[in-house]
Amino acid sequence: DQQVKQNSPSLSVQEGRISILNCDYTNSMFDYFLWYKKYPAEGPTFLISISSIKDKNEDGRFTVFLNKSAKHLSLHIVPSQPGDSAVYFCAAPNNAGNMLTFGGGTRLMVKP
Amino acid sequence: DTGVSQNPRHKITKRGQNVTFRCDPISEHNRLYWYRQTLGQGPEFLTYFQNEAQLEKSRLLSDRFSAERPKGSFSTLEIQRTEQGDSAMYLCASSLDSVAYNEQFFGPGTRLTVL
Numbered sequence: 592d593q594q595v596k597q598n599s600p601s602l603s604v605q606e607g608r609i610s611i612l613n614c615d616y617t618n619s620m621f622d623y624f625l626w627y628k629k630y631p632a633e634g635p636t637f638l639i640s641i642s643s644i645k646d647k648n649e650d651g652r653f654t655v656f657l658n659k660s661a662k663h664l665s666l667h668i669v670p671s672q673p674g675d676s677a678v679y680f681c682a683a684p685n686n687a688g689n690m691l692t693f694g695g696g697t698r699l700m701v702k703p
Numbered sequence: 704d705t706g707v708s709q710n711p712r713h714k715i716t717k718r719g720q721n722v723t724f725r726c727d728p729i730s731e732h733n734r735l736y737w738y739r740q741t742l743g744q745g746p747e748f749l750t751y752f753q754n755e756a757q758l759e760k761s762r763l764l765s766d767r768f769s770a771e772r773p774k775g776s777f778s779t780l781e782i783q784r785t786e787q788g789d790s791a792m793y794l795c796a797s798s799l800d801s802v803a804y805n806e807q808f809f810g811p812g813t814r815l816t817v818l
Contacts, residue, residue: 600743623804634707634794634809635746680745688804689734689759693745 594618595683597694604701610668612697614681617662621683625691626655626666629678638679639666671701705729707810709795715816716785723781724813728797735778736807737770738794739763746794752778753800785817 596615604610614624622643627635641648641655641664648655654667668675678698682691708727716722728735733754738746749768751759754775764770767785772778782789792814796807 595745597745625806627809632811634796634811636809637806640806682745684804689736689751689753690748690761691736691738691746691807692748695743695745 593695594621595681595692595694597679597681597697599697600695601698601700604671604699606673606701606703607670610666610671610675610699610701612666612668612679612681612699614664614666614694615662616664616683618683618692619662620686621692622686623684624655624657624664625682625684626653627680627682627693629680629696635680668699671699673701673703675699676701707795707797707808709793709810709813711813712811713814713816715818717818718785718787720785721781721783722785722815723779724793724795724815726778726780726795726797726810728777728795729808730776731799732797732808733775733800734798734805734807735772736796736798737778737780738796740792740794740812741790749780782815785815787817790815790817 625640626638628638629635657664678696682693735752737749740746752772767783792812794812796809798805798807
């Protein structure tokens with residue numbers, strides 16, 4: 592069973608516009624969420640996180656929104672830049688913090 | 704460079720052979736994790752060490768897989784009698800140990816191809 596799902600395998604956006612990447616989860620025990628970004632031939636790198644006590648966390652061009660009742664989170668990138676083109680994964684740790692459950696990823700392509 | 708390093712970066716082997724991968728975590732990190740990523744999927748947890756103790760293993764880690772972290776520093780992941788289904792990217796990550804959740808830092812991965 593997929594506890595973390597990213598239903599859009601790919602997204603194409605024009606440079607300067609907003610990119611919205613979505614993620615749904617089923618495990619109500621998850622109380623912390625992360626977004627990782629992955630370039631080809633590199634490991635995932637941490638981008639931004641959010642605790643379940645918040646509904647929004649912002650870091651520069653990146654904002655993550657959490658809707659606990661819908662078990663849904665989204666990552667907004669404004670404005671999108673060509674260098675943002677990568678695969679984005681949402682993930683959640685188990686309560687012990689020793690295991691991350693990842694979604695399947697969304698490939699973002701930002702066109703100049 | 705003080706990030707997580709993994710060797711080799713690529714490994715091609717024939718079915719039935721044994722392979723071993725190495726991970727060197729960030730030096731002050733006492734937690735170390737192994738994940739596997741297949742094409743089009745997100746990374747899947749395999750196992751986790753706190754210092755030299757292996758504390759968690761996924762059901763994905765069959766008895767052909769063994770991981771060690773003998774001195775609480777680098778770790779090795781061995782796959783015996785490889786099968787074509789073992790072809791994947793094997794990712795290592797490390798983190799600090801604390802009460803609050805700490806970010807896991809990933810290495811570049813070892814891509815395994817089993818022919």
